[in-house]
Every structure is written in C-alpha cells, then in structure tokens.
Amino acid sequence: MIDTLEYTNKHELVFLDQTLLPLKEKYVSVKDYKDVIDAIISLKIRGAPLIGIAAAYGVVMGVHCFKSENRKNFEIHFYKIIESFRHSRPTARNLFYALDRMLKVFEENRDKEFEQIEELLLREADAIYDEDAEMCNRIGVNGAELIGEKMNILTHCNTGELATGGIGTALGIIATAKKQGKDLFVYVDETRPLMQGARLTTFELDKLDIEYDLIIDSMAANLMKEAQVDCVIVGADRIASNGDVVNKVGSYSLAVNCAYHKIPFYVAAPGSTIDFEIEFGDEIKIEERDSTEVTRIKGERITDDDVPVMNPAFDLVPANLVTAIITEYKVHYPPYNFGGLKHMFSSYIQALRKDESEVEE
Amino acid sequence: MIDTLEYTNKHELVFLDQTLLPLKEKYVSVKDYKDVIDAIISLKIRGAPLIGIAAAYGVVMGVHCFKSENRKNFEIHFYKIIESFRHSRPTARNLFYALDRMLKVFEENRDKEFEQIEELLLREADAIYDEDAEMCNRIGVNGAELIGEKMNILTHCNTGELATGGIGTALGIIATAKKQGKDLFVYVDETRPLMQGARLTTFELDKLDIEYDLIIDSMAANLMKEAQVDCVIVGADRIASNGDVVNKVGSYSLAVNCAYHKIPFYVAAPGSTIDFEIEFGDEIKIEERDSTEVTRIKGERITDDDVPVMNPAFDLVPANLVTAIITEYKVHYPPYNFGGLKHMFSSYIQALRKDESEVEE
Numbered sequence: 001m002i003d004t005l006e007y008t009n010k011h012e013l014v015f016l017d018q019t020l021l022p023l024k025e026k027y028v029s030v031k032d033y034k035d036v037i038d039a040i041i042s043l044k045i046r047g048a049p050l051i052g053i054a055a056a057y058g059v060v061m062g063v064h065c066f067k068s069e070n071r072k073n074f075e076i077h078f079y080k081i082i083e084s085f086r087h088s089r090p091t092a093r094n095l096f097y098a099l100d101r102m103l104k105v106f107e108e109n110r111d112k113e114f115e116q117i118e119e120l121l122l123r124e125a126d127a128i129y130d131e132d133a134e135m136c137n138r139i140g141v142n143g144a145e146l147i148g149e150k151m152n153i154l155t156h157c158n159t160g161e162l163a164t165g166g167i168g169t170a171l172g173i174i175a176t177a178k179k180q181g182k183d184l185f186v187y188v189d190e191t192r193p194l195m196q197g198a199r200l201t202t203f204e205l206d207k208l209d210i211e212y213d214l215i216i217d218s219m220a221a222n223l224m225k226e227a228q229v230d231c232v233i234v235g236a237d238r239i240a241s242n243g244d245v246v247n248k249v250g251s252y253s254l255a256v257n258c259a260y261h262k263i264p265f266y267v268a269a270p271g272s273t274i275d276f277e278i279e280f281g282d283e284i285k286i287e288e289r290d291s292t293e294v295t296r297i298k299g300e301r302i303t304d305d306d307v308p309v310m311n312p313a314f315d316l317v318p319a320n321l322v323t324a325i326i327t328e329y330k331v332h333y334p335p336y337n338f339g340g341l342k343h344m345f346s347s348y349i350q351a352l353r354k355d356e357s358e359v360e361e
Numbered sequence: 362m363i364d365t366l367e368y369t370n371k372h373e374l375v376f377l378d379q380t381l382l383p384l385k386e387k388y389v390s391v392k393d394y395k396d397v398i399d400a401i402i403s404l405k406i407r408g409a410p411l412i413g414i415a416a417a418y419g420v421v422m423g424v425h426c427f428k429s430e431n432r433k434n435f436e437i438h439f440y441k442i443i444e445s446f447r448h449s450r451p452t453a454r455n456l457f458y459a460l461d462r463m464l465k466v467f468e469e470n471r472d473k474e475f476e477q478i479e480e481l482l483l484r485e486a487d488a489i490y491d492e493d494a495e496m497c498n499r500i501g502v503n504g505a506e507l508i509g510e511k512m513n514i515l516t517h518c519n520t521g522e523l524a525t526g527g528i529g530t531a532l533g534i535i536a537t538a539k540k541q542g543k544d545l546f547v548y549v550d551e552t553r554p555l556m557q558g559a560r561l562t563t564f565e566l567d568k569l570d571i572e573y574d575l576i577i578d579s580m581a582a583n584l585m586k587e588a589q590v591d592c593v594i595v596g597a598d599r600i601a602s603n604g605d606v607v608n609k610v611g612s613y614s615l616a617v618n619c620a621y622h623k624i625p626f627y628v629a630a631p632g633s634t635i636d637f638e639i640e641f642g643d644e645i646k647i648e649e650r651d652s653t654e655v656t657r658i659k660g661e662r663i664t665d666d667d668v669p670v671m672n673p674a675f676d677l678v679p680a681n682l683v684t685a686i687i688t689e690y691k692v693h694y695p696p697y698n699f700g701g702l703k704h705m706f707s708s709y710i711q712a713l714r715k716d717e718s719e720v721e722e
Contacts, residue, residue, distance in 0.1 A: 022664055022665060023662055023664075023665070189579075190553070190655065190663075192551070192553060192577040192578065192579065193577050195663050195664070198655070198656070198663050198664045198668070199663060199664050202664055202665075202668050203664075211669075212669065213669050213670060213671045214655060214656075214664070214668050214669065214670045214671075215655075215670070215671050215672075216553040216554055216578070216610065216611070216655060216672075217553065217577070217578055217579040218550075218553065218578040218579065218610060218611030218614050218615075219610055219611070219614075219671065219673070219676070220614065221613050221614035221617055221676075222610070222613050222614070222673075222676045222677075223671075225613060225677075249577065249579060249580055249583065250577070250579030250580070252582050252583050252586060253579050253580075253581065253582035253583070253614060253618060254579075256582055256617065256618055256621045257614060257617055257618075259621070260617045260620070260621060294551065294559070294575060294576075294577060295559070295575070297658045297659070297661065297663070298658070298661050298663070300658065300659050300661050301384055302551075302556050302559050302560060302658070302659070303383055303384075303556070303559045303560050303563055303564075303575070304383060304384070304563075307559070307563050307575050308572075308573065308574050308575065309574060309575045309576070310574045310575075310576050310580065310584075311576075311577075312580070312583075315580070315582075315583040316583075316586075
C-alpha cells in the first residue's frame, strides 16, 4: 500500500509530492490550508477523488487555524476557505462534492462551539476518505466482472492509490482482477504533458506486480490495430447526467480508436463524479493549464517558452463512445440514466441547496 | 532559408545538429563517413529525404578517404561503406534509393581512376540533393491545389527544410500555399518521443511567418471533434505499392481520427519514397528505438530507466485511410497504383538489379 495522504493528530496534512515520483518519494507536511490549495494547483496532490479528500482536510485545517472568538468572522473565514478551494481546479466533480458535504456539516452545526464544529468537520473529512476507499473496493469488484481470465488492458493517466483514497478506480479494477488470479498485461499511456502514466501508473503497477509496457500516447491506436488491446479502462473527472465523460486529455482519441477497432471503452468512477445538475458534457468547464507544461519538462526547455500552445487538462468523451461506466453501485450501460443513483444524489443535493439558500437570506 | 546540410570543397559535411534545435543552432563538421552514420543514427540528421542526401555525401567522403592504390581493396571498401549506411536506419525508403543510385554510378564506372570515380559520385550526390529540392517544389505546387483559401491544417513530426533538400514535403505544401496568399493556421503535434513537431516544425513555421498552436499529440482528435481541423498533411518514410504508408509513430491514430471525423488525411512524399518491390505495408520493417527516448527527455529522467517500453519509430497507415498521396508528379487518389511512376521506377530498378547480379557472379 502507498501512503498517499494523511491528516495527523498534529493538525498537519502529510502527503506524497506526486510531481517528484517515481524518482523521489518525498513527503510534504503542511499546516496552512493555503498550502493544500497550492499543492492541488501544482498537482503535488492530484486525481479527482484525492483532490476532494485533500480539500476536505484543508477545510478542517483552515478552521483549526482560526484564532479569534468572533463568530461572524469565523463564518466569513469558513466561506472564504470553501471558495478558495472551489477555485483551485475547476473540472473535477469530486472536489465540489466534498466541499458541499463540508459546507452542509458546517451549516447544520453553525451554532455549536468552534472546537466542536472543527471536530464534526474532521469526522466528515474522515468519512469522505473512508467512503472513497470503500467505493474503490466496490468499483474494483464491479469492474473486475468485465475482465476476462487473460487480458491486455490499456489505461491512460493515473487512477490508482495515488489518485484516490483507496485502491483506485480504473487501476483499482485492474488490481482487483489481478487479485482474483486473472492473467493481465497493461499498456500504460505515458500521458503527456505531465506524464502521470509514465511516472505514477508504472510506479503503482510495479508495486502491484503486474506486467506492463509503457508507450507514448499516440501509439495506442497502433496496438489496437494489431489486436494487442482487449479493452481500455480510464477514470473520470466529471460525468454529465447523459453519460458524457470528462477525463484527462487524450481520452477522446482513445475512445474514437476503440470505436473504430471495436474494443470496449470503459470508464470507472465513484458516483460522486456524476454531476446531475449538468445534462450534457459540453456544459462542463475544461481547465486550460500553463503552456510551460508543454514547452518544458521538469523545468528543462524543449522549445522556446513563447511558442503558442493549447493545453487543456481534459477532454470530453461523448456517451455514445462509452461502452460502460463502472461505479460503486454497478456497471451502467447506455443509454445512461444512473437510475436510483440519480434520485439518491438529487435529494441530497436538493437538501443542500435549500440550506444554502436559507443562509443567503 | 535554413542551411540544413552542405558538402564543402574541403570534403567535409557540415550540418545543423537537429537534436539541439530550436534552443541551439549548432553546426557540426565531419570528414569521416562513419560520423555521418552516427549523425543519422542519433538523429542529428533526420527526415527521410535528408537521410538519403547525407548518405550519398557520406559515400563520397568514404571514397575520398581511401588511401591505398589497390583496386580490389577499393571495391571492398566501397561496398562496406554502402552496407554500413544501409544498416543505419532500416525504414526510410529514400536512404536505399540514394544508396542504389550511388552504387549504380560506381558500378558503371568501376574501371576509371579513383579520383574520377569520386568526382562522378559527388556529381550524383549533388544531383540527388538538387533533384530533392526540385521534387519538394513540385510536391508543394501539386499539394497546394488541395488547400483552400482559408484553412486550419494539422501536421505531425517535421517535414520541412530540416527534413529534406528543399522546402519540404507536407510542410513544403503549407509553405507553398502560404506563398500563394492563402490564409493558414497550423496545429503542430509535438510528436513524442523526440518532439520533432515541438522543436523543429515550430522553428520552421516561425521562419515562414505562419501562425500555429503547439499541441500534445493526443489532443489532435479533440480539435477534429470541435471542427478546428480542415485537413491533416503528413510526410512518409516508405510507401508500399498499394498505397500503405509508413510514417512517424502517431500517424495511424491521426488517420483513424480523420476517418471518424470525415477530415482528409493527406500524405506528401517524393516518388523515391515508394517501394515498388513491396506490395503491402506490413512487409515494411519498423525500426524499434531505444527505450530511453521515452524514459528520458534531454537526458533528464522522467521515470526509471528499467521501466519496460515499446518504442517503434514509425507506424503503418493502411491505404484505405489515406485520402490522397501527393508526389512531385501529381496528386494520386485511391485505389493507388502509381501508374507511369511505377513503370518508370521499375525499369530503373530492374537495370540496377541486373548490374548488381553481374557483380555477384
């Protein structure tokens, strides 16, 4: 097991700096919630579910550091923390899901002692973490049903222990199928520009003792042509109600190539990734990141820094190219409507919205 | 104009080290033909047509450095040089085309004085260089007919002045259309692993004063989905008689995405790229290169060096995905048979083979 992130009883968040992996396993310890935001923006902490967990602890840290006895200021401080985290990364749904849960706990307990509020928020953050680990296990079991006894699986980006509070989503399925004794070989897309596949997924597969080959992203199609790929499994950063999936840039090209080569394209993600307020994927904001992610690698210049660059972090895979979506509940097939899941989440969100509107009055 | 390569009257090959571009414009000067082979293997000299030109001059250099008067040894030395170049890079057709021409000149003049033979070989190498420049111009004019008044063009790898003896193939078409006053915007695939797009094509487009955006390879599909790409033009390293194209790895994924999005996929290459002895593309040997091209960038480690990697330099685009092939003769459409071109080249190659078999007897 990899110790990706831990909130200590010294009120510190200790996490593995994922930008340095796999060459350095360096742990960073921070006390200030703003350092958690910086770590999320700079991708020291990354992976949609893990971002949610880190943000939840970050909120606790922000509350812990509040030193005055003034309740009005305390409330203002709290909302400011929530807002700061909301603006850290705009695409991953799990971040907003976690923040909404923290907000709900705060608003249901706003009249309690500050220390008691902090304790309840910590309990909620722990719950988000624990639930994510449990969701990963269930996604793993549900998804492993789709994996044959002997399979070559291609995956993109990193979706394992480093990206979640548990065994992972797409990579969690691979880990679960391996544990069940299945004979697996994984093709790992390096995942430009930030190389999460080359750096993080290879690191995790080594620990899982699963055989793999690292490839450049544009080679995946070629392997499909040569019948080397039985299925593709990726994670998701946000899923629209109709099943449109936003995930790491490069996912769309894989999905098109899967359709062309008649290979299943699976998406694995917890229910908290589904945004029921958004009907179609094109309503989702895609984060554009700094051009130096493309023009430099590890600080080393590849080309001139003033070269014009397009660098979106994610792309959109339309539902019609997604063979199945695997959540902790079950394997969903098109047409996607997420049945009871939608109802469950909707009532939860409605309750939340009601609370929020009361606050504004 | 970029001075990519020159054979001087001091019997030196002076060339721009393309591995250092665009950050350093460093010229290297070599006298030994083995240094030319090293430069080809290490990609200091690259691009299928330019490799052919460099090899032709390399043969001249090898002959120039022969110091004995023994004719038998001279002949053995000559064949050894030819063989060494043949093994430098296995895929690019133009290399073999250039070496076959040098061989023919040698065998037609084998009884002449050594100095005279060297002079005739130099004349042939100059001819290969000049003809390549002329072929580029014609490819440019032929291809520009396919380019509308205002177009967004996506290209992969580098196919311009740095890759050829003239204005280039795919990039030569773009340069020609721009000269004709057309309003062009280019999307440049960075082209992992060696970044020829990011390093070389951006460098050339800057000099041509053509607007562009640099993108990671896996984003191309996304731009196609958003109707940002009017056509894709790439070069070729070898083309089979049936029109199957071998080109820089990533070309196949682009071709599949073009088919899916109903966007033309054009290939530009001189006739010397077509291998009439090969019927189908899958007979073409694809060069597998060192894994450190993927695990390191500019010597800097991305991941551990012992990570297993698949790193083919090229991939195969089946003829059915190629909208048109542009040579110096015309725009060829499927089904590809290369008509008179095939006849012309066949008789040339037959004559050559006849000469070679005579030598063996």
